[in-house]
Amino acid sequence: MVTIQDYLNSGVIDVVPLLSLALNKSHAQLIAYHDYQLNNEEKTQLNQLIKQRQTGTPFAYLSGKKGFYHLDFKVTPNTLIPRPETELLIDIALDLFDKNQIYEVLDLGTGSGIIAVTIGDKNPQWCLTATDFSIDTLNIAQQNAKTNIKFQLGNWFEATPNQTFDLIISNPPYIKQDDLHLNDLSFEPQSALVSGKNGLDDIRTIIDNAPQHLNKKGYLLLEHGFDQQQEITQLLSHNFFKIQKFKDYNHRNRAILAQIK
Ligand SMILES: C[S@@+](CC[C@H](N)C(=O)[O-])C[C@H]1O[C@@H](n2cnc3c(N)ncnc32)[C@H](O)[C@@H]1O
Numbered sequence: 001m002v003t004i005q006d007y008l009n010s011g012v013i014d015v016v017p018l019l020s021l022a023l024n025k026s027h028a029q030l031i032a033y034h035d036y037q038l039n040n041e042e043k044t045q046l047n048q049l050i051k052q053r054q055t056g057t058p059f060a061y062l063s064g065k066k067g068f069y070h071l072d073f074k075v076t077p078n079t080l081i082p083r084p085e086t087e088l089l090i091d092i093a094l095d096l097f098d099k100n101q102i103y104e105v106l107d108l109g110t111g112s113g114i115i116a117v118t119i120g121d122k123n124p125q126w127c128l129t130a131t132d133f134s135i136d137t138l139n140i141a142q143q144n145a146k147t148n149i150k151f152q153l154g155n156w157f158e159a160t161p162n163q164t165f166d167l168i169i170s171n172p173p174y175i176k177q178d179d180l181h182l183n184d185l186s187f188e189p190q191s192a193l194v195s196g197k198n199g200l201d202d203i204r205t206i207i208d209n210a211p212q213h214l215n216k217k218g219y220l221l222l223e224h225g226f227d228q229q230q231e232i233t234q235l236l237s238h239n240f241f242k243i244q245k246f247k248d249y250n251h252r253n254r255a256i257l258a259q260i261k
Helices: 004-008 015-023 027-032 040-054 059-063 084-096 114-122 135-144 180-185 201-213 229-236
Strands: 065-068 071-074 104-108 127-132 149-153 165-170 214-223 240-247 253-260
Touching: 004 015, 015 027, 015 040, 015 059, 040 059, 059 065, 065 084, 071 114, 071 135, 084 114, 084 165, 084 214, 084 253, 104 114, 114 127, 114 135, 114 149, 127 135, 135 149, 165 201, 201 214, 201 229, 229 240, 229 253
Parallel strands: 104 127, 104 165, 127 149, 165 214
Antiparallel strands: 065 071, 214 253, 240 253
């Protein structure tokens, strides 16, 4: 293959974004310069990217970034790739409190930082804390921050000793350890995805410990697997009430919000 058009005709998976990445050209520029002949260096770089993509590397890890809500986030193989489903948590959180008042909000297991960074950017009055137990992940989240966010390292609430919040948000690992879908997710950190036999180990830990870290009338907001809502409602019922359930854009059960009793 010699020209951009040759590559466009090749049927290679993600060829347009791969060409854009290798040649630093927009989609429109690729079309406009479709008979441009790639030099040897460009061909070598593009062919390497194509090979990596064909062997399963997600495009976001090749480009090093992923869009989420209204922002672009740096991602590396140490961070989960942000999913559009998680935007639901942002919508629910932004609707919950007055934008102009001060609230303490915690993003537990922040990964690339999408939840804390997006909420902090939308509502700069709110005080954001973001945690993760992976230092590499937390470093990336820090690089993605646009506003002043407290980043704290540790295993779930061990990262926030003696701190309390008005809202705790988490998109924790929630996939069952023998789930066959994990085969398709092998490039992403398994510690961000898998949570014991039924996928609920981390959610249970968060629900059990959240009450000590919530202010009066505080809320817990969780993303979860499409088939976990009933069990999570049961787990929440001891210490929480006003439980609200939400579906994602594919009409699958995906999030749950509850207020401390
Ligand atoms: C499903 S990912 C979500 C990442 C990010 N919040 C998002 O929505 O893209 C779960 C995150 O929780 C972190 N995590 C997993 N187990 C943890 C633990 N025991 N304590 C703290 N963070 C943990 C992982 O490192 C990962 O970043």
